[in-house]
Amino acid sequence: MLSLEAVEVGYGQIKALKGITLRVSDGQIVALLGANGAGKTTALRAISGLLRTSAGSISVDAVRLDRLAPEEIVRRGVVQVPEGRRVFAGLSVLENLRMGAYCRDGSIADDLERVYRYFPVLGQRRRQAGGSLSGGEQQMLAIGRALMARPKVLLLDEPSLGLAPKLVAEILKIIRTINADGVTVLLVEQNAYQALSIAHYSYVLRVGRVVLEGTAEELKDRNDVVRSYLGRQAAG
Amino acid sequence: MLAQQIVSGLATGSLYALTAIGIVLIFRNTRTINLAQGDFSMIGAFVALVILEHSGGSLVVATLVTIVAVTALAVVVERLIMRPIEGSDWLTLFTATLGVFYILHGVAGWIWGRDTKSFPALFSSAPLSIGGTLISQAHLFNILVAAVVGGILYLFFRFTKPGIAMRAITEDPVAAQLMGIPVRSIVLLTWAVGGVLAAISGILLAPLVYVSTQMMDGVLVKGYVGAVFGGLYSLPGAVIGSLIIGVAENLAGGYLGAQYKVTIAFVLIVLVLALKPRGLFGGKARREI
Known part of the structure; x- marks a missing residue:
């Protein structure tokens, strides 16, 4: 299990993450949603060791990751597919x-x-x-x-960005297959509708905080709320 | 006459190429224009001279010790001077290597003195005749060594894991980190490879230019110009650029007069920067190996 506990990350004075807590249980697909600038990519960069956390902890199977070098994090089974491929x-x-x-x-x-x-x-x-x-x-x-x-845990940053709808569907299908084969997935998406369609559990970020979480069904039921955080288009 | 000028130009150019490749390798993985690349060779030449005197003239021993010593020097420079300022802007990195350049000049002068020392010739001066063209044995040897070094580097970058990783870091250091490539170790290895190249070029140049603290100053400039031909990224570009400079300066020296030898390198760099600022090969400042 990958878990983030009250993680804070700051760029200088500005805190991009203001204490986020999230869990990615083994075998799940967890979606991390939010508008541009909500802190999604920052969270992934912190997990992969590209950014240092200023507070909180990141661990996988009870092993602390947040002071390790990026290559050591990869060796512990947490691997990122970065935004923009x-x-x-x-x-x-x-x-x-x-x-x-x-x-x-x-x-x-x-x-x-x-x-x-x-x-x-x-x-x-x-x-x-x-x-x-x-x-x-x-x-x-x-x-x-x-x-x-x-990888035990695969981190995907906006895999659908800039792809034609048909390709997006194909990529999502493959992510599902990879997950079914035993890889845990943390999926960052701006395209919430697509992500919710394959995620077991989701977190919604807004300016560095988790403002909403739940299963895909719970979030779909609260479409109005999701829409207000993500923008109309994103919620489909 | 013309053929001969060209062949000996290629021989000199292949030595410039060793410096040019060292500059390109370090630049494209660290954004550092390493002004100390020539001084690595200079220190190597002095070390080789000392070992030759103390080992009864064994060139093999001298070569091996020199390679080890210069590689160690390059590694020390990376760890102590360049690593603490990694990620700084290029001017900071450049200035640091300028500091190393002067420190090495000073240290070498302090240890070995300011006098120019002769280095035993590796070959007899009797030229060989190949297809009617006379070529000195030393020139032939230099071309062969440079070609073998180039071949080994090609295989290294094509087929070995650290070699491919060096190219990956050139392409995208952040993606390389995310793939679990230990970027710092590979950068250190890059400097080490630069050290090996410098050691070899120092030993090959020593009999031609004699051994002194300034022996590499001109070669550094020409190697740098060669590297610019490849946009500071392309290894084949750097090699071809170095060969062009070697031939051009030899022709200029032969037909216009010796004083034009140095000028020609600067004329070429101005031409390249004006006409092809990204190097001869390219629209894109990118690798090709």
């Missing part, structure tokens, strides 16, 4: 995937096979440069690359 454009698809497995020793053949099973297109294009892929394919590569680390 950030594939290594000049590296081939295969090299991108190899980098995902950087922290692991031994053979990666089984893992490559697994990633190619989720995303057959990556297998076909393994020699192509990451930057030559389409947006949807790059998102698949970004997810596949993270899976190469054999």
